[in-house]
Amino acid sequence: MARIEDYAPIVGDGAVDTIRRMAEIIKGEKAVHVNATSYGGGVAEILSRMIPLARSLGIDVTWQTLKGDIDFFKVTKKMHNALQGDLGASISDEEFKLYLKVAAENASMLDLGADVVVIHDPQPLPLVRQRERGKWAWRCHIDTSTPNEAAWSRLEPMVRMYDLAIFSMERYIPKRLAIPAIIDYPTIDPLSPKNAPMKPEEVEKVLERYGVDPDRPLIGQVARFDPWKNPLGAIDVYRQVKAAVPGLQIAMIGSFARDDPEGAEWYERVVRYAGRDKDVFVLSNLDGVGDLEVNAFQRAFSVALQLSNREGFGLTVTEALWKGVPVVAKRAGGIPLQVIDGTTGFLTEGIKDASERVALLLRRPWLARELGERGRRHVRLNFLITKGLSNYLRMHIELVGKMG
Ligand code: UDP
Secondary structure, three states, X not given: OOOHHHHHHHHOHHHXXXXXXXXXXXXXXXXXXXXXXXXXXXXXXHHHHHHHHHHHOOOEEEEEEOOOOHHHHHHHHHHHHHHOOOOOOOOOHHHHHHHHHHHXXXXXXXXXXXXXXXXXXXXXXXXXXXXXXXXXXXXXXXXXXXXXXXXXXXXXXXXXOOOEEEEOOHHHOOOOXXXXXXXXXXXXXXXXXXXXXXXXXXXXXXXXXXXXXXXXXXXXXXXXXXXXXXHHHXXXXXXXXXXXXXXXXXXXXXXXXXXXOOHHHHHHHHHHHHOOOOOEEEEEHHHOOOHHHHHHHHHHOOEEEEOOXXXXXXXXXXXXXXXXXXXXXXXXXXXXXXXXXXXXXXXEOOHHHHHHHHHHHHXXXXXXXXHHHHHHHHXXXXXXXXXXXXXXXXXHHXXXXXXX
């Protein structure tokens, strides 16, 4: 596990010293983070690196996850979709009751007695009803800018019970939110197995293991198999570009998150859509694609795609940019914070537009390199774990009233 000083060569001594000083202020305090799953998706990704790093600084913080069965996670996924604006997703009274019941059961199993409790996303939101002590913050990672009003009005009374809400973008803050809200960008860990430097031989080995030709161009999208991520759109882009670049390959890398019951269905759809094309690789954690493999694939992409129609922030974009790979994406959610059009990649409106940009970057490797380098700098300045940890420590200090 990396120690805080290991980050100094990347972000500078000043940033590391500030973190150490803030950690000193809250020593002796207890903090808890709760989310729905220990594996799969951006939140698990962030917490799995942030919590051990905070603990290595002497902070007494734990990471706990919900226990629930498939029916519970079906309801919470529906809620997730509804909050992201799915107007068709309606939650029945019975489903809502189940949601509250499972949350209440979890509240009695989890250890929530802490000075600061941070609840991530809607799944564990109702835990606040069993709050005993401490300050509670709700960290919402999804795009709630145009929520399904019926779903939001069910959750809103519980949101009000928090001391603070945290969103990934200003415009995600729901209108008439009754509690204070702040913005915090998600971040990646440059020293994690997913993002640490890799030798070209190691990258090549991974490609060969999956039958990808390292001598032909490769594009790809890394994302959960999920309708919002638009995996079929990514394959459409590949098909359009392939007409001009016959050797092109695409890797569709997706994982099955424990809290996402839609994964299997969407995986099947992607496989079916890919058909018999041997240059389309649909791979998942079930094929042994873990952090190291994702790292290798992202490094091997000439261009990374992120064609999501909705996206909270899009850590996969951050990860690709950090590897110096330009990203062609749709203008969804937090993507425009990262993909600065014409500077770190291209923002596109549709398949045709995206295909033209991908083809352009394949024709002009020097342009791809330039955008990739700027992307890496952009991530170093804004979206690395040291920034996320500083923000989190500052929030803790403010919540418990220890500001100097
Ligand atoms: N991820 C992964 N394997 C996959 C697909 C995704 O490890 O096959 C990781 C990805 O690298 C990223 C996270 O899951 O770190 C996804 O976060 P993001 O913010 O992009 O989307 P979310 O899944 O939270 O909607």
